Amino acid sequence: DAGVIQSPRHEVTEMGQEVTLRCKPISGHNSLFWYRQTMMRGLELLIYFNNNVPIDDSGMPEDRFSAKMPNASFSTLKIQPSEPRDSAVYFCASSSDTYEQYFGPGTRLTVT
Amino acid sequence: DAKTTQPPSMDCAEGRAANLPCNHSTISGNEYVYWYRQIHSQGPQYIIHGLKNNETNEMASLIITEDRKSSTLILPHATLRDTAVYYCIVRPRMEYGNKLVFGAGTILRVKS
Numbered sequence: 001d002a003g004v005i006q007s008p009r010h011e012v013t014e015m016g017q018e019v020t021l022r023c024k025p026i027s028g029h030n031s032l033f034w035y036r037q038t039m040m041r042g043l044e045l046l047i048y049f050n051n052n053v054p055i056d057d058s059g060m061p062e063d064r065f066s067a068k069m070p071n072a073s074f075s076t077l078k079i080q081p082s083e084p085r086d087s088a089v090y091f092c093a094s095s096s097d098t099y100e101q102y103f104g105p106g107t108r109l110t111v112t
Numbered sequence: 113d114a115k116t117t118q119p120p121s122m123d124c125a126e127g128r129a130a131n132l133p134c135n136h137s138t139i140s141g142n143e144y145v146y147w148y149r150q151i152h153s154q155g156p157q158y159i160i161h162g163l164k165n166n167e168t169n170e171m172a173s174l175i176i177t178e179d180r181k182s183s184t185l186i187l188p189h190a191t192l193r194d195t196a197v198y199y200c201i202v203r204p205r206m207e208y209g210n211k212l213v214f215g216a217g218t219i220l221r222v223k224s
Contacts, residue, residue: 106173
């Protein structure tokens with residue numbers, strides 16, 4: 001199994017641009033999670049899906065952030081417009097009905 | 113959500129056992145204790161979890177006190193590759209998924 005796949009691994013963009021982060025969960029997993037990690041705030045859960053349905057998006061910082069999961073094998077996290085304070089590492093994780101979450105390698109986003 | 117308290121950092125000699133403590137005095141009766149770790153520049157990795165009984169797997173052992181107010185993660189023979197941030201997490205009650213709330217964790221430095 002390839003594990004959770006995230007793309008791109010690194011993204012550098014200018015303030016005001018749209019950014020789309022992508023995630024492919026492990027096949028057969030029915031829950032998907034988006035996290036953000038910064039030095040100041042640590043690891044924060046942004047949103048999670050169960051069976052492609054958003055269950056809890058209370059961690060999404062503001063309306064500039066949106067996430068979709070059109071099918072069981074793909075999810076996107078979009079920031080529009082991006083701001084320098086959005087610079088962080090964004091992790092995607094997936095799980096089945098077991099206890100472990102499997103994390104991807106992360107996308108390091110830099111907004112200048 | 114139940115909260116956890118961990119020491120900010122610990123050192124351990126290579127080859128010795130690393131004992132990482134965690135306090136979770138407000139844990140509810142059916143909440144589990146999870147441990148994850150994050151090696152530099154990687155996504156978090158599941159280590160072990162438990163409810164009441166002590167648990168052991170190929171990575172570590174988890175000792176939970178009888179009153180469940182604290183636990184200890186034991187890495188029996190620490191290696192340099194075990195240098196990481198270790199997170200003790202109490203899983204909130206959720207119907208869907210395995211929502212995890214990460215604290216600051218303990219930075220474990222294994223030294224030769």
